[in-house]
Amino acid sequence: MSPLHPGGLDSAAALAASTAYHTSTGEAVQFWILGVVAVIGALCTVLMRKAVHSALCLAGTMIILAVFYLANGAYFLGIVQIVVYTGAIMMLFLFVVMLVGVTAADSLKETIAGQRWLAALCGVGFGILLIAGIANASLRSWNGLGRANAAGNPQGLAALIFTKYVFAFELTGALLITAAVGAMVLTHRERTERAKSQREQSEERIRAGRQLPPLPAPGVYARHNAVDIAGLLPDGTPSDLTVNKTLKGRGQIRDVSQEAIADLRALEQRSESRLGRERGEGTGKERRADDDAREERGKEEGVTR
Amino acid sequence: MDNLIALLIAAPLLGAAVLLCGGRALDRVGPLVGTVLSGASFVIGAVLFADMLGKGAGDRTMTQHLFAWVPVAGFKADVGFQLDQLSMTFVLLISGVGTLIHIYSIGYMAHDERRRRFFGYLNLFVAAMLLLVLASNYLLLYMGWEGVGLASYLLIGFWQHKPSAATAAKKAFLVNRVGDMGLSIAIMLMFTTFGTFSFGGVFGAAHGATEGKLTAISLMLLLAACGKSAQVPLQSWLGDAMEGPTPVSALIHAATMVTAGVYLITRSADLFNGAPTAQLAVVVVGGVTLLFGAIVGCAKDDIKKSLAGSTMSQIGYMILAAGLGPIGYVFAIMHLVTHGFFKAGLFLGAGSVMHGMNDEVDMRKYGGLRKYMPVTFVTFGLGYLAIIGFPGLSGFFSKDKIVEAAFAKGGTEGWILGAVTLLGAAITAYYMTRMMLMTFFGEERWRNTATASPDAPDVEPAAEERGRHAEPHPHESPSVMTIPMIVLAIGSVGAGAFFGVGDRFLRWLEPVTGHSEGNSPVSAGVVTAATLVLLVVGAGIAYLQYGRRPVPARAPRGSLLTRAARRDLLQDDFNHVVLVRGGEHLTRSLVYVDHTVVDGVVNGTAASFGGLSGRLRKLQNGYARSYALSMFGGTAVIVAATLLMRAV
């Protein structure tokens, strides 16, 4: 890429200040292609159902913005954008997305009446206002950064940061430290007592008298043994003991008890017909339970016959 | 030399700060520090006085400007001091008598655990009082005015463990608030009328103001003076203020603070001179209080309360003299100074008696004490002779002048005022003689107090509380207490002659207050003769009642007037019926109006707003997104408005 609209052009602009400032054709082409991609990325960020997709789209947009920074002569910022934003901040986002649950997709159905329409209206109105304001301003004579970047862009920035903006710079340092401490305070949970030893834990478990053996594994008596499927008790109901509390909290448990009961019933049916017993001796409870499974059972029956 | 003025105030203020903030480490040296710093103030005052005497009568006024206190455009208040002959008189009185009473307190308060605090409060009082008399504008004067009010409150309630003292302090504070309100209104009126409240500015512009405005300001100043100087109708606090330690009663409630009202009126002479109606009100207040205080003083058996009535009465004299205008200002101040000497001496004497009598205050349980307390007897006796106007002593000169000035007012008014002052002189002689006889002469009634019934009237509860039912052993006070009494007695004897002979005081003060001789219908000699005759009559009646016959240890029922006077001429009952009951009725009717009219309007408005809000609250659904939307919409509107304004 050629972010070089540079010294020569700059002095030309200085010579003919009244004429409109123009970028090179290469930069124009780059702008129109990447600009469209950036807008699409931004829209996808807003519209994707899964947070992880949004994050990826946003990362793309940010990389394109980094390119634009470079094209505008902000070489240092362009690199920082890639390193800090896409490298650090977006990764932090992805990390939290994973922590919170990567599969949980948002429902895009709006719950507040009129919120979406009003938001769209305000957004469009605001955008039109901004664009009208920019168009209204006469931004014809651009100075370019040729002179400012003469000694190198990072050097120029450094000279400003450590002279004119040194106080603000120190303040941001304090802000970062505060933020780091704040994050620790927010996510930290104080351990108020000594961690229990294994011996104490086992003694406690025995004294409490519940669940002495290890917890049952998920998927027992179920069709699958994946971690998100609760194991079934002998009567066919799912057992909470077998699945991770976090998954349960997120609502990511798959309940297969109905299917399992249906399977069981089908199996019984098959064995009954094979042994030649009469049907209809089943208990009322069973009859109630297998409403859902009736069709499947009928299918099975048909197959057996 | 002018720059020393601030030091006058700074010394006791420093003492107050050190003693009140210093903590227990200063308990031992506290009294000494307070006394020394008060004395320092007196020494500085004396230096300034010597300097002032060296100048001509016309240019004796010194000023010192410290800093601009409130430097707002159109509203200027400076912290500046003005020391002229009037202020100088007060400075010497306050710091001099103040220092003597500090010394006295070293002995009197020797056994009090909180004496460091006591001396801190005393120093605070001296500083505030000096600020009051040295201020060069009314706003700063107001600060001093409030300062002495605060110090008075703290000192009256110094023994706050006694409910009666705490109540008395509150009463004094509240009644004083009424007067303070008058002063603040007067200052506000001055600002709206003259645009300034510096003495120079106000008095310079006073001639140009309408009489109505001057009358309004002067009446408000009179209200202030009534509050601080315990004049009718704001007199009720002074008697109760005697709950404070006796040195406090001597310094604040006899010699200095209560005379602040006289200072205020004299200082504002230019305002009062232009408002004859207000002057008439001043004279009436003075005359009524003069008789009121004297009558109360006759009936009380509590030595301090009797003296308090006497103080009220004597200040009535001063107020009356100040209300007479240029004829009387000088004599008001002169009486103020002599009164400062002899009344402080009398109070210290009373304190000395109480000190020797286990804090007993009931005069009916005294008697025959002259043998046991010779110094107290002599000094108290000299003060007694001074206050009744015995020829040659200070009261004779100052009071006589006031009586003359009252006659000199001229016309019917002059005759009435003259009569009132003469009558007051007679009653003064009566109650002071009664006090003298009951305390120092007659049989020794305290011999049997151990068995006296505890519900005797007018007995200080403190006497019982402290559980000293044993028979008292009267004794002379230590020299640290008697020396101030002796000094004050010398002042009581000599001050009047020093001031009066050759009109020395008149010539000293005249440049500040102005003076004019009235045309008296009676000659000075006749007035003096009449005063002396009435003096003898008053003292004679007292002798017949209390000197010839034994004094009953329990007060007889007495006449209707006596009983009323024992209850301070029903002042508290009057306040209760008129102010408290009236206030209750007023508030009740206001509550009714509030419930029906005001609440009706308010509730109606509230109901309509409630209905409106019920609809509006649907906008507030608790979702952060919804609020963000309204913020975003608002931003859009602001951007649109900005662009529109730029386009136009």
Place this chain on the structure above:
Amino acid sequence: MNPVYYLYLASLLFTIGAAGVLIRRNAIVVFMCVELMLNACNLAFVAFSRLHGNLDGQIIAFFTMVVAAAEVVVGLAIIVSMFRARHSASVDDASLMKL
């Protein structure tokens, strides 16, 4: 091409981000939209820097990035602790702003 188009792009991205904040309910996505708005502002700053021919605009953009980093740290910590407490990352669940 006049570089003013960078400003148009910036305002467009800003508006999209703002709309996203208002529409989405997942706190993480809302947060990403905020980042998008910040980035749009940065682009505008860089373009202005070019317009004026000095580096102050870039300095501001730099400070914005630092502040954004701090904000992300604290914001994500809040989201995590909110998720711990409520098992949800929806901003509508925290509708405690009314009585």
